[in-house]
Amino acid sequence: MKFVVSSTELLSHLNAISKVISSKNTLPILDNYLFQLEDNRLTVTASDLESTLITSLELDNAEGKGDIAVPAKLLNDTLKEFPDQPLTFKFDLETFGIDIYSDNGKFSIVGQDGDEFPQLPELNEASASTIQVPHDVLQSGIQRTLFATADDELRPVMNGIFMELGSDDLTFVASDAHKLVRYKRADAKAEVESSFILPKKPAALLKNLLLKEDYDVKLQFDEKNAFFNLSNYKLICRLVEGNYPAYNSVIPTNNQNKLTVDRLEFYNTIKRVSVFANQASNLIKFHIQDNQLVISAQDVDFSISAVERIKCQYEGEEIEIGFKSTFLLEILSNITSSEVRVELSDPTRAGLLLPAEKDFDEEDVLMLLMPMMINA
Known part of the structure; x- marks a missing residue:
């Protein structure tokens, strides 16, 4: 399995998804990116179990297919030192050896079996809701409310942004019991009224990704997870369980x-x-x-x-x-x-x-x- 990719393009994608990786992972495999190659498309996944970020790149020059886990920090630190140039990646899926060829050199690292990477959660179609949200509405809603979320271990429902999808508007709410922010947008609506609590970490990741987005975001969610589909990225996150307080009463x-x-x-x-x-x-x-x-x-x-x-x-x-x-x-x-x-x-x-x-x-x-x- 091998492919050729621009060093700066790959680093740009990896920088965007690397922020999901926790410094205290319970599973060592989560210190890696999952590289998956098929039909000239490279898909890279990073996860901390609670949140997963996926990005993909179209490649002009690729051979073979398969998946392998690549050490995230080592790869990022290596790519940072390259000027913009094509790099050739060669993978041995038997030994998990990875060779990176530049104009003037060769760099060898050892990966892990991609099959050890946790399986992605799947959407429960029976209970799922789907809505197309304008990217600027989602970005503004998160940006205006994120600062007001709490860090409360006793009341985890306060540690996220409450998103209320209605037939007239889309409402974002955050509160830490001292301050509260309610942000409504009448230019985003849902056919069926529903709601969920988006945790703070994926909200912050999403806010940064949306700054570069030009298209509507396809949002799908069930009782456990939310799936945000952007043009070059996909964010999957576990939702906060519980009922958000009746904020209108305060x-x-x-x-x-x-x-x-x-x-x-x-x-x-x-x-x-x-x-x-x-x-x-x-x-x-x-x-x-x-x-x-x-x-x-x-x-x-x-x-x-x-x-x-x-x-x-x-x-x-x-x-x-x-x-x-x-x-x-x-x-x-x-x-x-x-x-x-x-x-x-x-x-x-x-x-x-x-x-x-x-x-x-x-x-x-x-x-x-x-x-x-x-x-x-």
């Missing part, structure tokens, strides 16, 4: 206090003032009255404090409320509009942060942050 609806402020000025002010906040709590206080927002922080232990005022448009009663600055900065950095709208009801209920203007009509972004006790 979104306050009667918010009579409404503030509109320049997002960048708001962000930079919070960043400066938060330097003076208590390092354990990161508490900053807002005092809003008469089109003026006063942001303050203090650390009693070190006798330091900071106060800054910024102008805003405000409708509502005088209010004082506290938030964790690190969460607030995360949320503001994930809103793209030039102005942000903050809706508050009282100091004990969650505050909503919304873009003052949408990037486009089909988009609906809502970010929620729980307040902190000011006198704690």
Whole structure:
């Protein structure tokens, strides 16, 4: 079995799928790529059991067919050192010896039996759902929500993005119980209403792959796994089991206090003032009255404090409320509009942060942050 391939093209594909490989694999075979050659097509698979990434390349020059496991780190480290040039790979499927020929040399490594690589999960056709999702919708949905997912061993359902497919829109939700993001897109719909929880790691892998994608993504899922088919890649991942919390019930609806402020000025002010906040709590206080927002922080232990005022448009009663600055900065950095709208009801209920203007009509972004006790 042999083939010729461009060093940079192969490395580009391997770099994209190598991120799925865990540094602490329970099976030694998972430290390898699975190379499969058939009919001038090379298919390369990487997996950590929970998630599997598959890529394929069309080859002009190939002989034979078969599969073999190739050490991933060694191959990546080798390919990085080559300038762009054709490389010839020769495989001995009896001894699992691999020879790589360049313009000026030969490099020999030892692979493993490809049959030892775990079998791919198969879609349960009887219970499966299929939808074509625009690549930009999927990329935006993951990008806007991924930062709000939790790392909670006791509640694994919070450790992923809840994807809700409806007849009117596609909704992405993430929350860590302190902050919540709901991102809706009316330009993506499903014929049958369904939902699943996409784990954090495959979501992050998918986000990077979608940046290079130009076509709709075919999404299929059953009760255990999701299959994302891109033009050059396929991602298979095990879904998070369990029911996602009823997130709509925590979104306050009667918010009579409404503030509109320049997002960048708001962000930079919070960043400066938060330097003076208590390092354990990161508490900053807002005092809003008469089109003026006063942001303050203090650390009693070190006798330091900071106060800054910024102008805003405000409708509502005088209010004082506290938030964790690190969460607030995360949320503001994930809103793209030039102005942000903050809706508050009282100091004990969650505050909503919304873009003052949408990037486009089909988009609906809502970010929620729980307040902190000011006198704690």
